Amino acid sequence: MASPMYRQIAEDLRAQIDAGTLEPGRQLQTELELRERYGASRNTVRDAIKLLTALGLVETKPGQGTFVVRKIDPHVTTLTTNPKTGPGGDITQDSGAARSLSDTGKPKVVFSTDPQVEIQKATTLIANALQIAEGSQVISRHQKRSINRTPWAMQTSFYPMGFVLKGADKLLLADDIGVGTVQYLADTLGLRQVGYRDWISVRTPEVTEATFFSLPPDGRVNVFEILRTGFDQTGTPIRLTITVYPTDRNQFIVNVGDVPETLSPDEQQ
Amino acid sequence: MASPMYRQIAEDLRAQIDAGTLEPGRQLQTELELRERYGASRNTVRDAIKLLTALGLVETKPGQGTFVVRKIDPHVTTLTTNPKTGPGGDITQDSGAARSLSDTGKPKVVFSTDPQVEIQKATTLIANALQIAEGSQVISRHQKRSINRTPWAMQTSFYPMGFVLKGADKLLLADDIGVGTVQYLADTLGLRQVGYRDWISVRTPEVTEATFFSLPPDGRVNVFEILRTGFDQTGTPIRLTITVYPTDRNQFIVNVGDVPETLSPDEQQ
DNA sequence: GGGTATTTGTCCGTATGTATT
């Protein structure tokens, strides 16, 4: 009838966390103290803590102790653009630092690395999205972004190699394209992006992603993967942008139709 | 210098899974066999398996063994509506069964339970979204949905109590409103929903959610939580719909501007 | 249905390593 002891211990601790007896940031009793308190072995107590860790409620630090996690105040990205101003939809940010204000009034400093440009062969995924032949060459432009020193997103955009041959040679430069690549393609090739499609999924992070975002190696924190395909007036895809965001610090907004201005969606429930 | 043994074992097994030597669905060696193979203790082997479990690569079944996970073919929901046909945006489905075809041609049978109707006091979150006083009464309509017997989503919609007093009394019935609640409110109260805002986040599931979706109790699989606030022509919120979807079997599409018809976004990378 | 073998789950005690203060 009874559930395993380690779950009962976890439940008991969880209740205290939920009730606020153990506030965020506060240190739990040490494993040895919990061992005495619950009359269990240290390994059993550790199993309980492991469960709470997997649930994202506590975190352990070697040599220090176990702590109730502080919630990160999330960054909110709006995926839709105002239809009146037209769908630019770059999500792109200049490299270097930029400032803005968060809802709570705290300043947000966004930092983007310079683009890392590569020429690659199109994978099945890329070929499908861009409607080009698998294995044909594509330009890959990769950037990393941080907000207030916290790693926030990794982004890679893919363009058909043909764009460069037709004159958009700045795509190959490992520099920012000041006006944004979408505008640049319009200026040089006359390709107007009239819309885009975002495809949103969640998966466990790759090793490189876990490293950059400082995610725990146990795959507890997942990442959003958003594939944005941009289309021109003929319905032809002109770019594929893949952006990866950790789910523990990112949220998204989608506006459809007539919607009042963003009154802060706050109250992170 | 060397990484812990249990991680090395996990890495080795992972490599075999990635390489395809161990195909999805196939059984791994038993803990005792792995113990001999790697010259480690059973507990160490178990730690390696736990890590792979947390990464979502394998699953263990008591009395049977450990298996490489089969990927669930995901269900894709489009959050945006065609602007030409107008933003209905109900996500709502009649209760009972309905049939449609998936991209792969396999039939999808969607089943929705009858709504469970309750009258509740507005929490801070609900009050903020609906711009009403905290603690004032709201109607709550809750439904559960499955696709091909697989639990797929839990949805709860909230409406201000005033709507009933003004004549929309069907909101209180634990029955489907055939035309959809959005249309029903338009018919009875003249409230036209001209747009909505979706707010997307990911969190660990509640216990009730983990139960309904048959998620592992260790919080490995997270859920999408999508808050949809619908607005009328005056910019006043008329409803709040909260839908919860497990991230392991759901993906979303957002279309902005002019976008060609949904050519299956397939290729689940 | 019952019994048995197999396999994973829980729990214990102990020893040693590593990170932090």
Add this chain to the structure above:
DNA sequence: AAATACATACGGACAAATACC
């Protein structure tokens, strides 16, 4: 350098779930 606290690893025992005869 020493003390503290978590991390890794071992070995053993029994329980619980499942499959098979």
